[in-house]
Amino acid sequence: MxxxxxxxxxxxxxxxxxxxxxxxxxxxxxxxxxxxxxxxxxxxxxxxxxxxxxxxxxxxxxxxxxxxxxxxxxxxxxxxxxxxxxxxxxxxxxxxxxxxxxKGEKFLLGDMEITAFPVPHDASDSVGYRIDCDGKSLALVTDAGVITDEIVSMVSDVDYLVIESNYDEVMLENGPYPLVLRNRITSGNGHLSNKQCAEFFCVNELKNLKKVFLCHLSAHNNTADSAFSCVRKGLDVMQERVGHDIDLKVLPRLQPTEMFSLC
Ligand SMILES: [Zn+2]
Ligand SMILES: [Zn+2]
Structure with missing residues (x-):
């Protein structure tokens, strides 16, 4: 949730x-x-x-x-x-x-096996998490300037993925943010754009992937429709290759969602 x-x-x-x-x-x-x-x-x-x-x-x-x-x-x-x-x-x-x-060392919490992995971002340190339980796995990748090879290897076989789709590149370019902030966001240590997120799905093959949740959408430089339609195109390319449907959901910024059942 x-x-x-x-x-x-x-x-x-x-x-x-x-x-x-x-x-x-x-x-x-x-x-x-x-x-x-x-x-x-x-x-x-x-x-x-x-x-x-x-x-x-x-x-x-x-x-x-x-x-x-x-x-x-x-x-x-x-x-x-x-x-x-x-x-x-x-x-x-x-x-x-x-x-x-x-980072990279698994630890247990109840029946969850959890692994933190590095994510490039301009904080003191920054990680994503992968949780494995009962043969199923979910990963969360947020506030990621770029998708690194290490991220790809950590999520390559997950069933469920929560991934950032922060901004629409055209909206950011023409939006209210000053240049210094725009540069921070696009620097590779900032946030992941809809296009970067879509490209990730275009060029990778996550064979077990069933459902994707887009997170951390910008209030000023993105819309749910723009994020969805852009990433859906990338996912459609991957869907062709993996041979099964992959569901896509955009997480709302302010409201809680329902409890999704993943099994
Ligand atoms: Zn954030
Ligand atoms: Zn952050």
């Missing part, structure tokens, strides 16, 4: 039979609790928070989840260290709540 997706806050909830985690908490802890509860999920069942990087739209509510709701926070050394320097995250995450993980 996506609880929020975009520069106003990112938060994803993933549940298996034997585990439940939140990836990123860029909205407040109380809002997360409320949105989960509306979907019939009890916050008490959440075992951990995984953090992709230390930008506000991903961590604003992390301290609240750790210190008020008692959830351990899993991330890399760079992210755990620098997260507390972000003035928009309050309270701070206490040392006792921090759980250190290393």
């Amino acid at each position: 996506s609880l929020a997706s975009g520069s106003n806050g990112n938060c994803y909830y993933i549940e298996t039979e034997g585990a439940a985690v939140i990836i990123d908490a860029g909205i407040g802890g109380r809002t997360i609790k409320k949105r989960l509860s509306t979907a019939g999920v009890d916050m008490n069942g959440v075992m951990a928070v995984l953090v992709t990087h230390d930008h506000s739209d991903h961590i604003k509510g992390v301290g609240s989840l750790s210190e008020i709701f008692g959830k351990p926070v899993y991330s890399t050394e760079g992210i755990l260290e620098n997260m507390n320097k972000n003035y928009r995250m309050n309270p701070k995450v206490s040392p006792a709540s921090k759980r250190l993980i290393r």
Whole structure:
């Protein structure tokens, strides 16, 4: 379930039979609790928070989840260290709540086998996550300046993929952002465009892929229709090669989604 997706806050909830985690908490802890509860999920069942990087739209509510709701926070050394320097995250995450993980090293949470992998972005450190459980796998790749070979190898056999489709290149070029910000976004350490996302599907063959969720759409430089139609074209190319249909969904920026059942 996506609880929020975009520069106003990112938060994803993933549940298996034997585990439940939140990836990123860029909205407040109380809002997360409320949105989960509306979907019939009890916050008490959440075992951990995984953090992709230390930008506000991903961590604003992390301290609240750790210190008020008692959830351990899993991330890399760079992210755990620098997260507390972000003035928009309050309270701070206490040392006792921090759980250190290393990129490329699998760890277990209940029946989830989780691996963090590097993603190029202009934060202290930045990772994507792959979760394997019971022969199925899901990966999340957000805030990615480019798709690296390492990302491709981590997601090449996943069943479900949540991937950034941040901006429409023409809208960004003609939009309200100043040049310095436009350059940051397109630098290779910024965000992934609809076109880059579509090209990723055009040139790769993810044989097991069943469903794609587009995340982190820009409020000013993208629309759900533009992201969908651009990425759909890339997916259609890949669909031809893998020989089965691949479903595509655009995650809304502000509203929580339904709970998607992936099996
Ligand atoms: Zn970011
Ligand atoms: Zn972000």
